Amino acid sequence: MVNAVYGFANTLLKVLAEFKPTYWAVAFDRPSPTFRHEMFEEYKAQRPKAPEELKSQIKRVHQLVDAFHIPIFEIDGFEADDVLGTLGKQAGEQGSETIIVTGDNDVLQLVLPEIKALMPRRTLSDTVLYDEEAVKQKYGIRPEQITDFKALVGDVSDNIPGVPG
DSSP, X not given: OOHHHHHHHHHHHHHHHHHOOSSOOEEOOOSSOOHHHHHOTTXXXXXXOOOHXXXXXXXXXXXXXXXXXXXXXXXTTSOHHHHHHHHHHHHHHTTOOEEEEXXXXXXXXGOBTTEEEEEESSSTTSEEEEOHHHHHHHHSSOGGGHHXXXXXXXBGGGTBOOOOO
């Protein structure tokens, strides 16, 4: 089974060809709980465990990233998108534009003039680049309002219940 490796490689090559990045970084989730799990025990509790065949592919994805000489970040207690958001914020403070490539809609709360999010629509080859205006068009709110919005309405994908009533 190599579907994850193939999909990751295709995305990596597409981003390289389309955006020609000066700097790269890849982040992976760690198996340990995050600070969100400590705050809310039921965070992502409804999700099934990753299948073993996917876990074995992650090692190959690491090898692929290493072959491209791309730095890998994995930090206990934080999700990969937290790490990429922090790197993006730091890069923006240095005057660099950042594009975070992810399938997690939660990253849209990080969109700023210097941080954009590239996300798949239906497939990894069909993507949309979100800037502040694109986030407003999709949700009807500004990126910095997404956290409050999800706190109110909940987030089924992360098992966050929202405010009752």
